[in-house]
Amino acid sequence: MSLLEIKNISKSFGSNKVLSNISIFLEKGEIHSFIGENGAGKSTLMKIIGGIYQADSGQFLINGKEVHMQNPMDAFREGIGIVHQELSVADNMTVAQNVFVNREPTNALGFIKWKQLNEDTVTEFKKIGIDIKPDTLVKTLSVGMQQVVEIVKVLSRDVKILILDEPTSALSDKEISNLFELLLKLKESGTLVIFISHKLKEIKQISDRVSVLRDGNFIGTLEKDEMEESTIIRMMVGREIDNLYPPKAKSRDGEIVLETRRLTRNEKYLDVSLKIKKGEITGMFGLVGSGRTEFAYSLFGADGVDGGEILLNGRPVRLKSPKMAIRYGIGYLSEDRKRTGLFVGMDVKDNVVASSLDFIMAKLGFLDDKKSEQVTEEYIGQLEIRPSNCSSLTVRSLSGGNQQKVLLAKWLAAKPEVLIVDEPTRGVDVGAKCKIHSILRALADSGIAIIMISSELPEILGLSDQVAVMHEGRLITVLENDGLTEETVLAHAFLKGGDNQ
């Protein structure tokens, strides 16, 4: 008898059906992955299991007996813990308060026992080999650490069923490997771990079985031995995708567009000297906190510079604001599309033209509506943004992949010479991922210099012509990508990086 049995679960929001008759058996002590394109219904399914949404029909059986979960509290009682895709920590509170939110150790009168609270927190973190000050304010932690807090928060309840919805998207490889060790431990102790990720590699590495969803339907479950990337992808997208990555740049002798000389931002990065060539994609690999995003911010004028200089086409430039950077032909596709990328409440057209308003001006500060209309339609076509008539739909109503495309369109519309893309495919399904990769390559071929920041090594290797490795605020090395292997890059990242400490 399986620990968790999902029986014909269906769910629809208003008119559109997100889940139809999902039925899966999940066993005690296994790590079971779910994979599927964005909008395939993974997260919805998890939210239903977690008691945040209620299914329209169908039932859950835990150890064979049916359970009804009206709210997260019920789910917790059933021993179900869920780590959400979007951060759900309160950053105005301390780590300890977050970990034990709503179940703080209190005395009879509901007054909190701070000492115990903090001690418990420390021990919880010890379990995954991290020591942390329990009274640290969460807002002062890196995104990665915040994610860890989130995970610890769930783990600290003794959960029978642990759901992780893309827990690794913000984590550094080190944190990921810690997490995986932990998951294996939990598995040993008989916990059912449900794991959701877009990274096939991770899934193969960690899971015993993987179930694939497509457009709200259950496609099938694969055992460990039958997990072939190609198979999984076929099941996900319903078609073959041969050759995940587009070909490299034809030539590597484009002239240098952007150059930094000993660029320094105190406490962020130090002495970064880098040459960016026309027509090339420069992959920038580094862990979260390695200073890569901060470096990008400086290049984009969103953050200051304390030392060194930036040369654009040979001429030194002072970039005081993104506005200025855009004028100079620099674009930055930010890593967090919801918070710093898109205007989710406004329609696609408005989002596409957001950073190129200056280009679509008629006269006297008036906008040329027709033109912005054209521009939008053009990119909707070029990037295959779905639905294709979306130019006046709110971005909120699009799927994650399409939102990311809109974000990309925003920057294409700005006609940059240099385009910095930060985690361009985070939380994007395979189909969209390929599309974005080929677009980036196409852009490069059209003569744009692209800097791609990513913590997905395969992506870096697959796409970029030269790889810049950053570690703890230093540019360790820049490698020409001729058949680079993950090992070499990692070696640089850690071994060399290690020396600098």
Added chain:
Amino acid sequence: MQKRKRRIPVSGRSITLIIIIALVFGVISIIKGELFYSLTNISNVFSNLSYDLLLACGMTFVLILGGIDLSVGSVLAFVGIVITMLLNRGLNVALAIVIGLAVAVLAGAINGVIVSKFNVAPFVATLAMMSSLRGACYVLTSGFFVVGLPDSYVAIGRGYTLGIPNKIIISIAIMIFLGIISTRSRVFKQMFYVGQNANAAYLSGISSARTIILGYAMCSLLAGVAAILMTSSFAMGQASFGTGFEMRAIAAAVIGGASMNGGEGNFVGTALGVILVALVNNVFIMFNGSPNWSTAISGIMLLVAVAFDLIRTRKRGESV
């Protein structure tokens, strides 16, 4: 049909309002007959609205930016007093007006700077401006009316052009101006971006600070214009002018479809909101409602109006 949607800035809300207003008009005309047909009456209703209209439109700017401006009432009073005092000292009318408007813009800009640069809650920032300026009014006048204004100035508010009260002409002119802005202007567009997501706006090369300051300045500027209309048509400046107007303005704008969370709002809606509120008050008086209740009415009005949002928000809630 997308085209139409873009060309005319009429939201679904506006249509609801038009219907309601039409109904009210109809009912009154049936019950009371002729009244609302006579031109003088209509024009008169509108000329009485001009102050509220201007303030509410100004407020719309700020609400779109995701802010709020409690200081409009005080700005109105203060500008009015500055202008009238200058005129009283025999200053040239045009010059006095220019100075007055400059003061208004300055006040707004200060609000904007405090909000954008120093990241202070708009409520607090403008609350401070509100009490400071109101205090300043009394400091300047110690409560006395400022009178003895030149006829040329008084004519602005009292006079007629082609048989239409100047107040209306000016308000309509401004409304047209705002209409154009709201369809085409880049800066206005940028206000929506900032109101929606300030960080994303910044990273899209929109200087949020400048936009916000501009928005608040616009808001105060319109309050300044209202001050001119008011002081000139009453031929006096007074420290208590515009008390409590800010709430009326916010109410009208919200009724018109502006959202307190920013990124939403349009002038057509706001104008309709103003008209609706005034209309209800008129009806109330028309049927000799007890004056004791008239305050309560506006409150209930606002509640009923925001209740319209229920449907819209429900819609939105689904597309998570």
Added chain:
Amino acid sequence: MKKLFAILLALVMVMPMAACGGSGNGNAGGTSNAGDSIEEELYSMIVFTKGAEYFNWCYAGMRDAAVTIGSHISVELQGPAEWDASLEARSVEQVLAKKPNGVVVSCADEATLVPVINKAVEGGTPVICFDSDSPDSDRLAYVGTNNFDFGAVAGKAIVEAIGTEGEVAIILVPGAVSMEERAQGCVDYLAEHAPNIKVSYLNDEGDVAKAEQVTSALLQSNPAIKAVFSTHGYGAPGAAAAARNLNKTDDVTIIGSDYDSATIELLKAGDVDGTVIDDPYLLGYQAFMLVYAAAHPTEVQSGNPPFGHVPAIIYGNCSLLTGDVLEDPAAAAKYENPPKI
């Protein structure tokens, strides 16, 4: 950064404190020859809706009366800007903490200030009510206008203007006792002398623009309205504007209250047909004299110490001020140059 803030703050704090040097205390300006030996005395006037022109006149009267006594007397005007009885009670309390030699107060409502007035009198600080009374309190005396008579004057004016037929609108702020009494007085007079006249009420929240809105709304919806009586100063200008918009200036008789400069201008322009006035200046003057007397008891034998044979309740009379009176510059002078405060 932080230092800067601290310094900034300190400055802002200290400046006005430094400026305190009795700037507000309308020190009774006279030459100081009288007051070297005599100790300073402070008398406070406390009002609601501080800043209303009417009370400025009262204060002017008090101040000038103080001058006649000598330069050792200083007076001050205190009170909330809001029409809030509880706030006024608070400012009375605060003033008492300064141990003034006497207090004159116009009460926002007759009940709320009773405790604090009684407390003051117990504590030996004489209290005189003016303009708006608090009869149940231990206040020593009251100087004011009978608001019913005040209203009656308006009623009389209206009947003279429109005869005994037609409808009348009365502008007031509900809850303002003095206004409601004035309205009542007017209604009573009409009921007696012109029973056919129908009366309706308007609430203008004490705001000119609002007054314009409500009046014009009424004038439109009800053409039978022949006259408008505003029970407070701001109503008349609003009503006048409304009439002007509707070109009804000549058909509608507008009677205002008090003689603030705006109303005076409208009187001269003929937009307002008359305004009922009492004499706030005199009220203030008498109130001060009474409170001073109370603070300096005399040997005069009377049934009414310490006021000698001055009655403890004085009603000033009220009259109708019309445009033609103002044509005489001598008469106009007083109204056209309000006292500076």
Added chain:
Amino acid sequence: MKKKNENILKVFSKINLHYLVLTFLIIVMAISMSMHSRYFLTITNIEVMVNTFIMEAIMALGMTMVIISGGTDISVSGVLPFTAIIFAKLMLQNVPIIVAMLVALAASGVIGLINNELRRILKIHPMVVTMAVQLTLRGLNLAITNGSVISGFSAGFQKISEFRLFGLSVPILVYIILAVVFYVFSKNHKSFLSVYFVGGNKEASAFSGMNTECVLRWVFIINALLAGLAGILSTTVYNSASYSFGQNAEMRVITAVAIGGTSLTHGGNGSIAGTLLGTLFMALIYNSFVMSGISTYYQDVFTGAMLIIAVLLSEGTRIVKEKSFKQALGDS
């Protein structure tokens, strides 16, 4: 790691800095006032000073809670007179005082509930909702009293206003108790912690199995209850109840809270301790102006300036942070 520690220090220093400067200012003011007026430091004046701001002080406690939870409540200035009137009317019906109080309080609690439900159902910013409720209530108060003041209670009732314990009047005693309770709870109690959570990240709190709506409901109810309490106390103090009570009280209250360093921009930031200071500061300002005899016309100007400066101060460290956009994002 080093960077983190610095940030933590920053945050702590921010809190301390704000309170320190505030205390410093209060002292500066007190000293300069006592030098200016010999009556300033008298027992009477201090009692008066407290009395004159006591109602706002009581409401400020609740308002702090509301603002921390990420909302605002404009309606208090309507609730105060509303409750006072109900209470007074009941007293005139010779209803036993306890019953009258409970009924009146219940009424105010209901208003709080209404506020919250409207906010929840209409999904409208609490400010607009409470603004509407305030207008409605003020109108209602006018209508049910016809604008006339309610008074003439039994002699026994008047005793309440004369009651003293250790020379402290009833409102002050009530306030002291409330202040202590709020302070302790805000520091150490689960319930208040959840208010901070909801203000900080509503969704997260919900995911953590917290019933956020329930929390908010109680926040609004408690706030309304305090306003109601203030109304009842006003009635006892002034022996009367009038629709005119509590005009613009919400502005004075919010000002006090904001000066106390509770942020209206970012829910979940602020503290009762700050509000206590802010309240004291405001009381001091109001008193100082009457004491010093400066025309109270300057008072509004001054309060406005102080408000801005205080808030700038509490946001001060943020301004520094603003320079680095990364952290600016963290704040928003």
